Amino acid sequence: EVQLVESGGGLVQPGGSLKLSCAASGLSFSGSDIHWVRQASGKGLEWVARIRAKGYNYATAYAASVTGRFIIFRDDSKDTAYLQMNSLETEDTAVYYCSRYVPNSGRFFDYWGQGALVTVSS
């Protein structure tokens, strides 16, 4: 069974930092592109960041709203991806989902985690 499990969410003050983890099992993690997608309460889905597999030199990309503040990275030896979130703003409050993206011949998300809640508030 494929599982993506996010952790590391919580309450943080504006300007603070938080690191989310996404632990994968049941799939070829090292060959997978991993994305983060967030959803504010009662709102729609917003793409946040992507990291490609080793074969694509771990290329990263970010939404304009998080560029310069968030960093996506991965440790294939641990089958885990991360989202380091710095200079957090109240607008970053959301459930953050990690998901596996099938690139090239696919271009869709086939597996999603259960989500991690991040609350930015003083």
Place this chain on the structure above:
Amino acid sequence: DIVMTQAPLSLPVTPGEPASISCRSSQSLLHSNGNEYLDWYLQKPGQSPQLLIYWGSNRAPGVPDRFSGSGSGTDFTLQISRVEAEDVGVYYCMQALQIPLTFGGGTKVEIK
């Protein structure tokens, strides 16, 4: 960025009746390889999104055949031939042609 627009925002449906959701993109989603990079996802209450349709019209594994996708270029449609109670939730279209990936605002399907 490609802007995705869905309609309607809310869709009350009667079980057994058909339903249709529209999705429009601000630019064509047709790739040079001939694929239309438009996906449909369903987020059931309290759950993570799940893939329904990819490339505009291909059902994901395990998706019932009452779900179908159609369209090309900038206009796409998700149809449910006979709505069942388990189909309630929010439906999102997403363009996968280019980064940043962008989603439609969602269509909430609920039972009348």
